[in-house]
Amino acid sequence: MTAFSDTRPRHLLDFQGWSTERLTAILDNADTMLSVLDRPVRKVPALQGLTVCTVFFENSTRTRISFELAARRMSADVVSFAASSSSLSKGESLRDTIETLTAYKVDAFIVRHEASGAAHRVAQFSGKPTINAGDGRRAHPTQALLDAYTIRQEYGDLAGRNVTIIGDVRHSRVARSNTELLTRLGANVTLCGPATLLPRDLAGERVTLTTDARTAVKGAHTVMALRLQTERMDAGYLGSLPEYIQGYQVNEALMEHAEPGAIVLHPGPMNRDLEISADTADGPRSRILKQVENGQAVRMSVLYHLLVGRA
Amino acid sequence: MTITITNIRRPNSDTPETLTIENGLIKGWNLPAEGETIDGNGATVAPALLELHAHLREPGQEVKEDLASGLAAAAAGGYGTVVCMPNTSPVIDDPALVRALIEKADALGFARLKPSAALTKGQQGKQLAELSLLREAGAVMFTDDGRTNEDARVLRLGLEYAHSLGMVVSVHAEDATLRADGVMNEGAVSEALGLPGNPAAAEAARVARDIEIAALTGARLHVQHLSTARALDLVRDAKARGVPVTCEVCPHHLTLTDEALRGFDPMFKVAPPLRTQVDAEHLLAGLLDGSVDCLATDHAPHTRAEKEQDMLHAPFGIPSIEVAFPLMWTQFGEVLGLERLLHLFTGGAARVMGWPEPTLDAGQPADLVLLDLDTARPVTPAEFRSKAKFSPWAGQELRGWPTLTVVGGRVAYRR
Numbered sequence: 001m002t003a004f005s006d007t008r009p010r011h012l013l014d015f016q017g018w019s020t021e022r023l024t025a026i027l028d029n030a031d032t033m034l035s036v037l038d039r040p041v042r043k044v045p046a047l048q049g050l051t052v053c054t055v056f057f058e059n060s061t062r063t064r065i066s067f068e069l070a071a072r073r074m075s076a077d078v079v080s081f082a083a084s085s086s087s088l089s090k091g092e093s094l095r096d097t098i099e100t101l102t103a104y105k106v107d108a109f110i111v112r113h114e115a116s117g118a119a120h121r122v123a124q125f126s127g128k129p130t131i132n133a134g135d136g137r138r139a140h141p142t143q144a145l146l147d148a149y150t151i152r153q154e155y156g157d158l159a160g161r162n163v164t165i166i167g168d169v170r171h172s173r174v175a176r177s178n179t180e181l182l183t184r185l186g187a188n189v190t191l192c193g194p195a196t197l198l199p200r201d202l203a204g205e206r207v208t209l210t211t212d213a214r215t216a217v218k219g220a221h222t223v224m225a226l227r228l229q230t231e232r233m234d235a236g237y238l239g240s241l242p243e244y245i246q247g248y249q250v251n252e253a254l255m256e257h258a259e260p261g262a263i264v265l266h267p268g269p270m271n272r273d274l275e276i277s278a279d280t281a282d283g284p285r286s287r288i289l290k291q292v293e294n295g296q297a298v299r300m301s302v303l304y305h306l307l308v309g310r311a
Numbered sequence: 312m313t314i315t316i317t318n319i320r321r322p323n324s325d326t327p328e329t330l331t332i333e334n335g336l337i338k339g340w341n342l343p344a345e346g347e348t349i350d351g352n353g354a355t356v357a358p359a360l361l362e363l364h365a366h367l368r369e370p371g372q373e374v375k376e377d378l379a380s381g382l383a384a385a386a387a388g389g390y391g392t393v394v395c396m397p398n399t400s401p402v403i404d405d406p407a408l409v410r411a412l413i414e415k416a417d418a419l420g421f422a423r424l425k426p427s428a429a430l431t432k433g434q435q436g437k438q439l440a441e442l443s444l445l446r447e448a449g450a451v452m453f454t455d456d457g458r459t460n461e462d463a464r465v466l467r468l469g470l471e472y473a474h475s476l477g478m479v480v481s482v483h484a485e486d487a488t489l490r491a492d493g494v495m496n497e498g499a500v501s502e503a504l505g506l507p508g509n510p511a512a513a514e515a516a517r518v519a520r521d522i523e524i525a526a527l528t529g530a531r532l533h534v535q536h537l538s539t540a541r542a543l544d545l546v547r548d549a550k551a552r553g554v555p556v557t558c559e560v561c562p563h564h565l566t567l568t569d570e571a572l573r574g575f576d577p578m579f580k581v582a583p584p585l586r587t588q589v590d591a592e593h594l595l596a597g598l599l600d601g602s603v604d605c606l607a608t609d610h611a612p613h614t615r616a617e618k619e620q621d622m623l624h625a626p627f628g629i630p631s632i633e634v635a636f637p638l639m640w641t642q643f644g645e646v647l648g649l650e651r652l653l654h655l656f657t658g659g660a661a662r663v664m665g666w667p668e669p670t671l672d673a674g675q676p677a678d679l680v681l682l683d684l685d686t687a688r689p690v691t692p693a694e695f696r697s698k699a700k701f702s703p704w705a706g707q708e709l710r711g712w713p714t715l716t717v718v719g720g721r722v723a724y725r726r
């Protein structure tokens with residue numbers, strides 16, 4: 001048993017209120033979960049009798065499947081609710097929706113929403129353990145946990161490791177959550193992208209900002225490429241996609257400047273040959289499929305932690 | 312009809328006095344009691360408050376508020392007169408609509424209604440509304456509030472035309488392209504929360520442009536709901552240069568900051584957004600040094616369901632007309648002093664409109680409020696007259712609650 005310095009958080013909305021020990025315990029426990037996935041029967045009875053509801057206001061099949069499989073592998077019942085938040089605003093409020101679902105005796109919510117903070121509202125309205133599966137630009141804590149887990153798997157520890165995140169930082173909940181978690185675990189984070197996509201206000205202790213990709217990857221042990229929405233060009237953030245590729249694509253030529261043996265991550269889904277070159281995505285540095293696999297284990301660990309109570 | 316109000320005190324006086332009202336006018340002070348007698352319980356008496364910026368939502372959005380609920384709420388907040396905004400559905404850009412609203416409000420007997428009308432047809436910012444006919448119908452101010460005036464030339468024409476009619480044009484000064492999709496103040500908090508930001512420069516840039524147009528035309532420009540230090544500095548400088556510009560500040564911009572958004576509650580989503588502590592303090596300094604002409608609430612009621620959306624989809628606006636005075640008195644009474652504060656709620660607002668400063672002298676209209684400056688009472692949204700029964704200040708203990716509002720010699724509110 002690990003003793004924790006925080007009171008037990010009821011939700012995973014972001015990392016506020018979560019002690020570093022507790023976050024580390026979730027990562028430690030993911031090792032066990034990963035071993036479950038290697039068994040002939042990939043199922044344990046840990047969450048038997050509990051019902052988990054995925055509420056996705058924003059479409060993301062991959063993330064939903066990852067969460068649903070994680071819950072099912074622990075024997076929870078899973079129901080899913082999909083709605084666009086725009087159809088919601090026509091009459092029923094977010095509160096109505098969540099209160100209705102809560103009345104069905106759901107034990108936990110997993111929420112994806114286009115608006116930052118929506119997961120906080122769901123947690124308030126439902127009172128049930130709530131996991132943020134991505135809200136607006138704000139947070140995607142399980143993605144950050146699985147990224148941290150993947151880096152730790154590679155290096156054993158995050159302390160003193162340099163992680164560089166390249167791309168559309170401005171609109172990225174992955175970048176925000178990773179910055180928060182990785183620095184908490186002792187890593188240094190460099191955020192890099194064109195100035196229009198790199199808010200100056202994100203700089204902080206152990207967080208460096210640069211618009212120069214080569215500078216950014218210098219000394220990096222891990223380089224993460226962020227998905228680029230092509231509509232950012234129409235919105236005026238970029239001159240052109242070729243220009244972006246030239247400056248910020250994570251490829252072999254750029255990785256030359258990183259630490260030897262540095263690994264490459266991507267939260268997916270990828271635009272191959274846009275933010276990341278195909279040969280790097282598929283090459284020996286890539287841990288992108290590892291991330292997907294680890295994601296399921298980390299989510300099992302989170303569900304277990306929130307619903308059963310031991311880490 | 313005669314009413315005598317006993318046991319009331321004028322600001323900064325300890326002497327209990329008596330005021331007599333007859334036929335809607337103030338008859339005089341300390342006369343022998345006659346007619347209905349109301350015990351003032353030692354409250355402070357002042358001219359009824361004057362609101363230059365309230366959204367009453369009628370016509371078209373009565374589910375949020377209507378004249379009856381909005382003007383009753385105003386009276387409960389101590390207001391005797393309300394200038395309502397024209398961003399209704401349809402927009403108040405039609406003289407017949409202005410007449411109908413005034414008539415309906417008169418029959419209600421709560422606060423007086425003085426509608427503003429749209430500066431441009433449908434508030435589209437393209438073609439001037441029928442300004443002279445609107446004025447004839449009773450509109451007291453022109454504004455496209457709720458929308459920003461993007462076309463500088465149209466604003467120039469509107470200012471020139473309104474000026475020829477002796478009317479004020481008020482503006483929601485915000486560069487819509489710079490604001491973009493911002494839902495809160497742009498800065499460290501918006502970045503931490505991952506919410507699209509609205510930079511302070513969006514307000515300052517537009518205030519600078521509008522001041523230049525006011526200077527060009529010599530017409531009276533009123534800048535609404537100033538929220539940033541920089542924009543206030545621009546207004547202060549313009550005044551010093553003699554440009555005919557006035558401005559208002561809202562209680563929520565003085566008492567709340569963008570830190571309030573940390574809980575992601577759209578209750579605090581307002582346009583212009585809650586800014587930083589530095590801005591709030593600068594605005595307060597503006598109230599003290601006279602560069603802010605008046606306080607206005609920007610009372611903006613919405614349904615609870617609308618505010619129970621997420622931060623991106625919920626509408627902008629805070630209902631505040633019932634708590635504005637107690638909030639300001641409780642938080643800033645000591646700094647500002649009672650007289651200055653009352654001026655910001657009454658005479659300052661009148662001066663913006665070019666109206667005589669209200670007094671309680673014999674012969675004046677009997678529009679007055681009694682304020683209990685000492686008893687603390689919590690903000691209780693369930694008791695609001697407004698249909699919007701929620702408040703950022705719910706539960707806060709405030710002093711300075713109105714106990715009686717008289718409009719045109721009639722009791723419009725009594726606690």
Ligand SMILES: [Zn+2]
Pocket residue numbers: 456457483535536582583
């Ligand atoms: Zn406005």
